[in-house]
Amino acid sequence: KWEEASDRLHATNNFPEFTGRLCPAPCEAACVLGIGDDPVSIKLVEQEIADHAITAGFGLTPRPAELSTGRSVAVIGSGPAGLAAAQQLARAGHAVTVYERDSKIGGLMRFGIPEFKMATDVLERRLAQMAAEGVTFVAGISVGIDLTVEKLQSDYDAVVIATGSTIPRELTVDGRHLDGVHLAMPYLIQQNEVQEGMREAVEISAEGKKVIIIGGGDTGADCYGTALRQNAASVTQLDIHVMPPPTRDLSTPWPTYPLMLRISAAHEEGGERVF
DSSP states (O other), X not given: OHHHHHHHHHTTOSOHHHHHHHOOOHHHHHOGGGGTSOOOOHHHHHHHHHHHHHHHXXXXXXXXXXXXXXXXXXXXXXXXXXXXXXXXXXXXXXXXXXXXXXXXXXXXXXTTSOTTTSOHHHHHHHHHHXXXXXXXXXXXXXXXXXXXXXXXXXXXXXXXXXXXXXOOOOOOSTTTXXXXXXXXXXXXXXXXXXXXXXXXXXXXXXXXXXXXEEOOSHHHXXXXXXXXXXXXXXXXXXXXXXXXXXXXXXXXXXXXXXXXXXXXXXXXXXXXXXX
């Protein structure tokens, strides 16, 4: 019952094809089947239902509001939170305008998430649906600089702030500012900009270099896959933790978050992980 499944999924999630690709899926660890068996693969189920619905032609049907409330809302930030808020508000009948300081809409999903993890067309087709539902997108506007908060408050009945954070967690260690030491996001964003055709080449390239990635999480894995695609001489990811077991450890029984080795697609492509 694919159409019914899609309706149920979209009732609580505006963009299941995003979360099905990007979410770390802590919900799977909470599944009661995990007590004595493998839990339901919720993330994959989510992605499969959403992708099938889109392929079948009923997953991206615009749902414009039948009646207008006469009220207007400004949404600051076009990442997943801002887009979800904008779609819900538009479907409730409000006139919604999304403001984004980058030159294109999408936030972290466009500038930060590698193309190999979620292709840009997955984002673009949702933006087209939202535009058909009446959402207005304004890119290249930095609220507070190009557009004052006072102007927003006078022009709109309500303002939603969904800006996220682009401030990195700095390491105050010797050598942090030596040549060749970079933070993850500027590195990933430059590669996204190349993929978008916004620049011809990256300023930070791993090509021919021996790359060390400090941090064993999702962002580290994104850098890992990007460095491999830039033809790094070698890629090594350093994780501060002891290497966990391949399956749930007895020290973290259900319903606690399981201690176990997590492998992303990028890790299967080469390189080395050191725990």
